[in-house]
Amino acid sequence: MPLPLFVVALLLFLPPAFAGAVSATLHALTRMTEAVTGLNYEGTFVYEHAGALETMRIVHQADSDGEREHLVSLDGDRREVVRDRDDAVCILGDAKPLLLSRLESRSAFPGRPRGDIDLLQGHYSIEQGDMARVAGREARALVIRPQDDLRYGYRLWLDEATRLPLRSELVNADGEVLERVVFTEIKVLDSADPAQAKAILARKAWARDVIGHVPAQQPVESARRWQVTDLPPGFELIDYRTFPAAKGRGGVDHLVFSDGLATVSVYVEPVSDERPLNGVHQSGAVSTFALVRDTYQVVVVGDVPMATAHTIGNTVRPLAEPGR
Structure with a gap:
């Protein structure tokens, strides 16, 4: 390369x-x-x-x-x-x-x-x-x-x-x-x-x-709907996909960021009827940070320090009004 x-x-x-x-x-x-x-x-x-x-x-x-x-x-x-x-x-x-x-x-x-x-x-x-x-x-x-x-x-x-x-x-x-x-x-x-x-x-x-030969879940054609406005230096968006969700709910947006070694995934989907996720979890090197923004559930998972996951999760913003 x-x-x-x-x-x-x-x-x-x-x-x-x-x-x-x-x-x-x-x-x-x-x-x-x-x-x-x-x-x-x-x-x-x-x-x-x-x-x-x-x-x-x-x-x-x-x-x-x-x-x-x-x-x-x-x-x-x-x-x-x-x-x-x-x-x-x-x-x-x-x-x-x-x-x-x-x-x-x-x-x-x-x-x-x-x-x-x-x-x-x-x-x-x-x-x-x-x-x-x-x-x-x-x-x-x-x-x-x-x-x-x-x-x-x-x-x-x-x-x-x-x-x-x-x-x-x-x-x-x-x-x-x-x-x-x-x-x-x-x-x-x-x-x-x-x-x-x-x-x-x-x-x-x-x-x-x-x-049963069901095809793997494939992304649907969709324009990018979400962004991270305060991305830590060195990280770049390397993949963005929208997957269909359960019946009656919007799709799940999956953003993937990397600095060449570390990778961070951000999942955004409408809040479900179940209790939404809020808080942090650390397992070895993997940090997980979950929060609710307006009517959307945001979950950040990556092999990065928790402070980095916080920075990314707290600055997830819609590119346009979701659903329009």
Whole structure:
């Protein structure tokens, strides 16, 4: 992806050693994204968040037709996500499988950037750290520090051979680790395993049969109706969709913002007859802020500090009078 113009200018005028360091870190992030989406791999990782530990198994395949992925929990009740390109299903124990939207169906690989990494410049500093061994492989640390208190910091350990993130940590301003993902073993394959591909497609087909081949909820054609008037610096709107809601109610507007690493979702819908949501909830790195604006329910969810969720939620405004 092209570098922002000011980054190109910076590289032209900085001393060669510093310019090389900036280029190397950006290149490392770009290669990481390419590795996560373009390589064939399978492995087991431990996910630590909100005081809980979960062990997960992931199989990822990539070929000319796109990506396929199978994520399975190995602890507690069985949970799965099966993805074939943009088509994905979620299986929760004995409950009926759920279809996921296009945004929800993106790869679950831990440490994967959720937005455009070009947005990082000016809001994060990035530097390479020491070498370490993770899952029996040599990995280079990459330290991403926020330049304000509106976002979290990240520490990534990238496999020297493939640039896959073998370990990732999300930290707050005090250096406290809010989320940690560590691979205990990972295998990178030269090509997709046909048996694994068959198993993924068979699992998806079974889930589709149970669901009844109902298409995933698709956005409806609608002009943008909502905006955030005081968006924190560095965040940009990367997706806006309106989904049909329950009978007799208006649609649900879904706005997605990102600064290249963090992602914030804003949901706006008419207040239901049930008790509306008001208040905050923190679970590990994920902040949730809910409020009622006029006759609309606003819910903000993202891997950002609560102050950032507050700023976004409190400045959600209609672009025009809703309903007209």
